[in-house]
Amino acid sequence: MKVLHLISGGDTGGAKTHIISLMRQLNKLIDAKVICFIEDTFYQEAVGAGINIEVFQQKKRTDMSVISRLITEINREGYDIIHCHGARANFIAMFLKYRIKKPMITTIHSDYKLDFKDNFYKRIVYTPINSIALKRFDYYIAISDTFKKMLVDRGFKEEKIFTVYNGIDLESKIHYIGKEDFLNRYDINGEDKIIVGIIARIDLVKDHETFIKAAYKVLQNREDIIFLIAGTGNDEKRIKSLVKEMDIENHVYFLGFVDDQYSFFNAIDINVLTSISESFPYVILEGSRLKKMTISTNVGGISRLIKDGYNGYLIDVGDSDALAEKLDYLMENKDMIKTMGENLLNSVEKNFSSRNMAEEHCKIYDKIIQHRR
Structure with missing residues (x-):
């Protein structure tokens, strides 16, 4: 099984920790790769964690030149599933979806209607775009049962939504000062x-x-x-x-x-x-x-x-x-x-270990592939 994960790359906090924790364990179970669109600390930490990651640099959010690169990558490598994380990746996936015949899934890490609550311009522009993009996906992973309910209440099909709670890597060494x-x-x-x-x-x-x-x-x-x-x-x-x-x-x-x-x-x-x-x-x-x-x-x-x-x-x-x-x-x-x-x-x-989280993801991927077949 081969799965390609797409994410902005400018991520900090929980989204960054989620991907790095997940990918560390996923790569022990399947062939998984991350492509991000900004080269920042996320990319550097992922490389340091030994994760298979590549940057398809966007000059700005509306730079769609990455679409053709992604199509080439997906067709050449034969990915089974495309898995997105966050508004930027969802936006790109909206244009990518009808040019590849692969199931697409996105993880709902937060309430997407509140993601840009503090920024008037982004709230007016990006929130509606992300809401539209989300409707284009085949499947969804909610980080909690309450988020699954939120999606169902907003008109998403319940049978297309899976729930996987976050897990943390308990095996890696943590570094801190006194x-x-x-x-x-x-x-x-x-x-x-x-x-x-x-x-x-x-x-x-x-x-x-x-x-x-x-x-x-x-x-x-x-x-x-x-x-x-x-x-x-x-x-x-x-x-x-x-x-x-x-x-x-x-x-x-x-x-x-x-x-x-x-x-x-x-x-x-x-x-x-x-x-x-x-x-x-x-x-x-x-x-x-x-x-x-x-x-x-x-x-x-x-x-x-x-x-x-x-x-x-x-x-x-x-x-x-x-x-x-x-x-x-x-x-x-x-x-x-x-x-x-x-x-x-x-x-x-x-x-709530990352190993459990990765195993649950693999079960979901397998269900999606079996359903497609």
Whole structure:
């Protein structure tokens, strides 16, 4: 079986981790290759991971010269399935589909109607284009059952949608610097303090405002806690202003983009995610490798992993009071932080390895090929 994966190449965060984790394991089971359209850190990390990847460089998004190159590649190599990831790849696939006779599948990594929520131009232009492109695919992989339901509710055929939860590579070695060295990088004194962190792009869908409001409430009664925010984004200026207005700048630190995420996870005690929409985020899986318990909004498929009170806590979207209450409780019961972190890693090892994820993909590919035959 030969499968060609198409992805932008400018991807960061969960999409990047997903592809690299998946391809590492897929290549042990089938013949799989990635083609991306931007040469960036994604390409470099994929090469470093030993993944079969090539760049078909686009001068800009509307550069369709890659179509003929892809047709030549697909026909020459005899791929059985074309598998896309993300808006750019979906757009290209829309033009590619009727010029090749191969089944095409795309993974729904996020709510595509919210992908460009913070950028007016992209929201007006790219969201409708991606919505149209998605309708052209033969099959879909949803990252969670809730995302499958979302697609069905929007008119996609249920029998064409598969569900595969994200998995993480538990075999590869992770690299990180010591906690003190990481904090010194940002001139932060974390001595005798519990460190709460959130690592996500700073845009509306990640709802950092709830994180900040909870931090404010906790800091009214204690100062033995600090909050780290890793990431950048369109909502950054507003969130920084909010921190300043609340006069908690001495306890909330903006780190900017952090490219060594495991150093971040190693430095924090509690991992937080306040998103209003997620599929099955890698920030929880990555944090679990260093036994970091998570407090997350109950969105997407997160409840499949986080069991409230066992390996973390779930809160409602926008509920800063609940987040503050959980943090206050953990500050008074610090042994629970370690215990739940250990439990989280155990849960991931049992159910959410990248090996399991790759095997599920192979089953789907096989079903598609058998159906076509």
